[in-house]
Amino acid sequence: MKVAIIMGSDSDWPILESAVQLLKRYEVECEVVVASAHRTPDKAHAFAAGARERGVEVIIAAAGAAAHLPGVIAAYTTLPVIGVPVNATALQGMDALLSIVQMPSGIPVATMAINGAKNAAIFALQILATAHPQLVKALADMRTAMAKEVEEKEQRLAAKL
Numbered sequence: 001m002k003v004a005i006i007m008g009s010d011s012d013w014p015i016l017e018s019a020v021q022l023l024k025r026y027e028v029e030c031e032v033v034v035a036s037a038h039r040t041p042d043k044a045h046a047f048a049a050g051a052r053e054r055g056v057e058v059i060i061a062a063a064g065a066a067a068h069l070p071g072v073i074a075a076y077t078t079l080p081v082i083g084v085p086v087n088a089t090a091l092q093g094m095d096a097l098l099s100i101v102q103m104p105s106g107i108p109v110a111t112m113a114i115n116g117a118k119n120a121a122i123f124a125l126q127i128l129a130t131a132h133p134q135l136v137k138a139l140a141d142m143r144t145a146m147a148k149e150v151e152e153k154e155q156r157l158a159a160k161l
Contacts (some may be wrong), residue, residue: 003124003134004031004056006047006073008063012086016062019103019121026125026138027140036046047087048076057131058124062111062117064088067096070109080127082120098109 001040005016020030030129031054035043051059059077063072070083085096093114101111112120122142129135 001027001056001122001128001135002029002031002055003058003060004033004051004054005046005060005063006035006044006069007086008032008034008036008067009088010034012062012064013090015086015115016117019060019117019124020025022118022121023124028125028128029055029072035069037072037078038066041072044072045076048073051077051079058082058127060071060084060117060120060124062086062089062120063097063100066092067099070100070111071103071107074103074109075108081109082123082130084117084120085110085111085114087114 002154007013007016020032023030033047035047037044048059052054056079058080059073060082061073063069064086065088066083070081083100085093085100087093087096087141088118089095096124098112100109103109110123125139129139
């Protein structure tokens with residue numbers, strides 16, 4: 001199982017690091033690349049076009065500002081692409097969100113919330129689970145753990161009241 005994570009700048013790493021950590025917890029290999037849709041377009045093209053041959057099954061693409069990277073990546077591959085808009089400008093990520101979510105018909109990018117790398121990783125796991133049955137139980141266990149955590153938080157709050 002392999003997920004590729006591409007970001008337009010290394011300044012996006014603090015947002016994406018949690019996604020890599022989560023994927024590795026479920027024994028998913030992660031390929032991490034910095035490539036810009038505008039400054040290194042040939043590198044971005046080569047990354048996307050060769051991803052399937054490198055064993056990549058899902059791509060998470062993050063970008064701020066104009067945020068063309070997820071769409072450019074999706075244009076060069078038929079692999080599922082998950083876009084993560086990054087809060088990198090005075091517009092607090094809204095520019096990136098709108099750029100990623102408004103893809104033209106025929107070149108979809110699944111778009112997460114601004115700085116939503118953790119959900120991108122979970123969505124990647126869900127996609128991988130369609131071909132890797134061991135992830136089905138792991139995802140169910142993750143949801144059970146989340147529910148337990150909410151209950152524990154409620155109990156702690158009730159104890160304070």
